Amino acid sequence: MSIRVEDLVYVYGEGTPYETRALDGVSMEIEDGELIGLAGHTGSGKSTLVQHLNGILRPKSGRVFVDGSEITARGAKLTGLRRRIGLLFQYPEYQLFEETVYKDVAFGPSNLGLSEAETDQRVREAMFLAGLDFESAAQRSPFELSGGQKRKAAIAGVLAMRPDILILDEPTAGLDPKSQSDILRMLGNIRKSRGIIIILISHNMDDMARLADRIFVMEKGRIELSGPPEDVFSRGAELRGMGLGLPEAAGMIDMMRDRGAEIEGRPLTLDAAELAIDRYLRSKRARP
Amino acid sequence: MIRDITIGQYYPGDSWVHRLDPRLKIVAALVFIVTLFVIRDFIGYAMAALALAVTIAISRVPLGFMLRGLKAIFVIIVFTFTLNMFMTDGETLFDIGPLTVTREGLYNALFMGTRLVLLIMGSSLLTLTTKPIRLTDGMESLMKPFGALGLPSHELAMMMTIALRFIPTLLEETDKIMKAQSARGADFESGSVIRRARNLVPILVPLFISAFRIAQELAMAMEARCYRGGEGRTRLHELRFRARDAAAAALGALFIALVALERVFADTIYGFLHII
């Protein structure tokens, strides 16, 4: 499984006074099993880009290949494609509609025309992956669940499609810290057990630093920065210029460097920063 | 397609027409429409068209923009025109296959067509030059005297205000829900009518829930901001009848008088034209 995007252009409201170039020549390649972070402030084109990956939006120009076949080609079969690409929008719990969590999670598989037995298996598996207890939650109304659980039920609804590529738009937005870390842990688990491509859209640079193999940073419909977290987060000034920040720990290390502290490496997480500062304090104490 | 409908669309501007009291504009539009039904001949329509043309010119709304609005109801105009042309008895002018076009039919068709075009342009000029929210303010104020008869003018206006505010939000929400469900393999485009209707459930249920959530949260926010109905409420934009409104009203009255005169003395005018 791989994704290749070539010179994608998309224009909203063409011919109206509100015309905007939401994508302005985006190219990217994603390999099998990668966890990709997609960053950029609101309106930078992230959501528009991912909606092209499963054919919900069609580009004005440019091409998208999934696993070598062009999905932007005229007459390309999209039903098969949507099964393989799970797309989770922001606040996905607002799309829950069935009487029970079970039925809602089964919506996707039943649209695929799977047998009841297979659907059942998929629902159980998806709820397990999403961190919902089948026995206690399956027969409850999704609207009775807590905010964090609703979110998990909505994620299970997408996982039940057994996608080869999972795209999540701000999956932790609006949740409390406990639910946020549940969901991030879940992403780690899915990636380990499934080895699928995961694209995570997020404003939270700490999550990106912790999880992503590579990060793409978008601004005004273009990809402005890309690479492994260490590379992308070494460009603090550019990121700030785009209204983004660094992971908290990396930002703190930068502040220390600005005040003349000599710190080795490029710590991005709290764990790494702890080690680096520990070493810095020891060397400082060793000096006269 | 939806974009082409200019009825109910606002054309931003700061012209003299834009700045008129919305109450005056609503009344003027109503009067204009009534006048169109009172007028009996083309001289009257020529006067109405002239009045409208002058107002449009003052409003600085581009004519092309106004005509786009007519495009949306083009079918209705053609339909009215054709129906009148073929369905009126009278002196035969010529035949198209089995259909006969009469002199009276052609006259009627042109007459009705003109009336419809003037009617649409006149009423869309109101909405083109008045922000929906000001229109709401105007209606609230005009309906106030009927409050004694039990007409809840403030409540109706508040409902319209909120509808105007949340229509874009709900449209966006609908779009998002449709995309999300189709990402889970939902299909809204194929199958029988019944099947398609059933397929709407995954859209309608979340949409209703969203609408209720909005209503609940908005109600709470309004209460927190001391909303307690129309009583004792003041307005930021007080509707004030200014000199320019009086001038416009006078011009309107002049128009009505001229149309009335034309109608009363139509025969004399015709006689006069005949002599020439």
Added chain:
Amino acid sequence: MAKHAERTIIRIEDLVFEYARDGEPGPSRAIDGVSLDIQAGSFTAVIGRNGSGKSTLARNINALLLPCGGAVYVDGFKTSDAASIWEIRQRAGMVFQNPDNQLVSAIVEDDVAFGPENLGIAPDEIRRRVDAALGAVDMYGERKKSPHMLSGGQKQRVAIAGVVAMRPKCIIFDEPTAMLDPQGRAEVMKILGELHDEGITLVLITHFMEETVGADRIVIMDAGRVALDGPPAEVFRHVGEIRAMGLDAPLAVELGERLRKRGHYIPYGLVTVEEMVAYLCR
């Protein structure tokens, strides 16, 4: 910052609040005996997990919810006294989480005017207040726009202006940044700081720890009760307890704790990143 005379503006006395819940026999208790005195001009952050009762507490302050037990007073007015409800809501304004669902009008300045209009203020004075409030949140340039053309952060600033235009003595923010991106969050927090400087009493309900470090006082709620209460430096001494309640400690506090365990001397009371950096690089 101006120093204010110590005066209690919000007094919460042994507050109990219960919700009736579907499918459960008895009511469930959202607030279970909370007492708090909030000083005029102070900035209090209330944190807790979802379901800890923090939002319910907020709604009890301006009489959107009324106590099942105990009492709440705002500037001397008791919330359960039906006659003083409008006095209370004018004095204690509220900004909600969802920036979309609290704006009433399709035009920004009309929305800001909504509160003063409800108070029956004269049009000239409304105009002055609306312009001042929009200026205070830096949205004057957008006053003629429609809210749906604005970003989340901008909408939330309009909502704040709508409350400011009512000239409240205190403003309760119920998770105002939860649905915003980092830029929007920064914009809103900047305005909170400015309102505090002007002497308005602020109560900020949040679950972002970083937003609480600028507060004078932090109240941590857990299971309907006050678990910790005090100035940030003092509350953040209890990192273990905070973590046990499913909350994160701010970066500087967490790091300080870890460095202490590694045998470094790090004084307590460093809660912001700036303070920590200044100490480490001294």
